[in-house]
Amino acid sequence: MSEVIRAALVQTNWTGDKESMIKAHEEYARQAAEEGAKAVCFQELFYGPYFCQVQDPRYHEYAEPVPGPTTERFQALAAELGLVMVLPMYEQEQPGMLYNTAAVVDADGSYLGKYRKTHIPQVKGFYEKFYFRPGNLGYPVFDTAVGRVGVYICYDRHFPEGWRALGLNGAQLVFNPSATSRGLSSYLWKLEQPAAAVANEYFVGTVNRVGVEELGDDDFYGTSYFADPRGAFVGEPGDANEPELVVRDLDLGLLAEVRDRWAFYRDRRPDAYGDLTAP
Numbered sequence: 001m002s003e004v005i006r007a008a009l010v011q012t013n014w015t016g017d018k019e020s021m022i023k024a025h026e027e028y029a030r031q032a033a034e035e036g037a038k039a040v041c042f043q044e045l046f047y048g049p050y051f052c053q054v055q056d057p058r059y060h061e062y063a064e065p066v067p068g069p070t071t072e073r074f075q076a077l078a079a080e081l082g083l084v085m086v087l088p089m090y091e092q093e094q095p096g097m098l099y100n101t102a103a104v105v106d107a108d109g110s111y112l113g114k115y116r117k118t119h120i121p122q123v124k125g126f127y128e129k130f131y132f133r134p135g136n137l138g139y140p141v142f143d144t145a146v147g148r149v150g151v152y153i154c155y156d157r158h159f160p161e162g163w164r165a166l167g168l169n170g171a172q173l174v175f176n177p178s179a180t181s182r183g184l185s186s187y188l189w190k191l192e193q194p195a196a197a198v199a200n201e202y203f204v205g206t207v208n209r210v211g212v213e214e215l216g217d218d219d220f221y222g223t224s225y226f227a228d229p230r231g232a233f234v235g236e237p238g239d240a241n242e243p244e245l246v247v248r249d250l251d252l253g254l255l256a257e258v259r260d261r262w263a264f265y266r267d268r269r270p271d272a273y274g275d276l277t278a279p
Contacts, residue, residue: 003251003253004250004253005038005146005173005249005250006036006039006247006248006250007038007039007040007146007173007248008028008032008039008247008248009175009225009238009245009246010207011043011207011208011222011224011239011246012025012028012209012210012244013210013213013243014049014050014209018048021047021048022073028042029074029078029081032247033081035245038082038083038146039144039145039146040085041085041177041205041207042087042207043177043179043207044100044153044154044177044209045062045088045090045179046088046089046177047070049215050179050213050218052127052128052130052131053125053213053215053218055127060092063091064090064091065092065093066089066103066114067111071105071111074105075105075111076109078107078108080109082107082108082145083107084104084106084146084149085105086102086149086151086175087104088102088151089101091114098131098132099133100117100120100128100131100132100135100153100154101116102114102151104144104149104151107144107145112142112144113142115139115140115151115152116135116136117134117153117154117155118135118139118156118159119134120132120155121155125181125216128155138165139152139162139165139166141171147172147252148173149172149175150173150174150175151175152166152175154177154180156176157178157192157193157206160196163196163200164199166202167200167202171200172203174200174202174204174205175204175205175206176193176204176205176206176207178206178208178209179208179220180208180221181218181220182220186221189206190237193225193227194227194233195231197229197230198229200264201255201259201262201264202255203226203227203228203229203234203255204227205225205226206224206225206226206227207224208220208221208224209222210222210240210241210244221240222239222241222242222243223237224244225237225246229254229258230258234248
């Protein structure tokens, strides 16, 4: 049976300060609702620049509690618009304990919980270990007004284990907010997330920034998209250079169709995988 939900992804550029970024995303959320979307995901660390291009403690000032002031601001907007929201932010649990986090808010404005980025890179232009502790909340899946939603953040996408954990936890739609640059990862961008959607039999919505920011010369290449559980793009990916609100209809009926055809969950052999988790 067909059950179609309309969902949105926001890819945009850095406006220069936190408040203007928040206001821009409030407008994107309103536009998404006007276009009939019932869920929206913003990009990684959505209200700031991608400051991990440098190692500078002054960017710790972007961290805040989650839930906290920005979460609460968007909870009110979610309730007003009837919109499920995924809000990727810089979280301070307490001084010195900082995470790359995404809050999930339901369509009635209720705070459902958060996911903390599990895999933290430390390579040129992506100095994330300077800013974040590894996530420690596992792979939660949230019951929302549009179904069961999970989150996996940017560099996480290179690790199949988390994708599978989200599937085992019942995800129907997994959002992957990111900040990734053209020279480094573009050859993987249209490969990994559709492959994860196929292997785990759910929808994936993946978001990337656009443009060159003030802290480096990395060119964030947008191209945000949804992949269905057959690995196909849902419509065309977003623009490679310009801000865009990507709105697509997702037929959740495909989940049962694909899972009836390919019994990947039935045929798993966890008894044979012990060596994969050995130190």
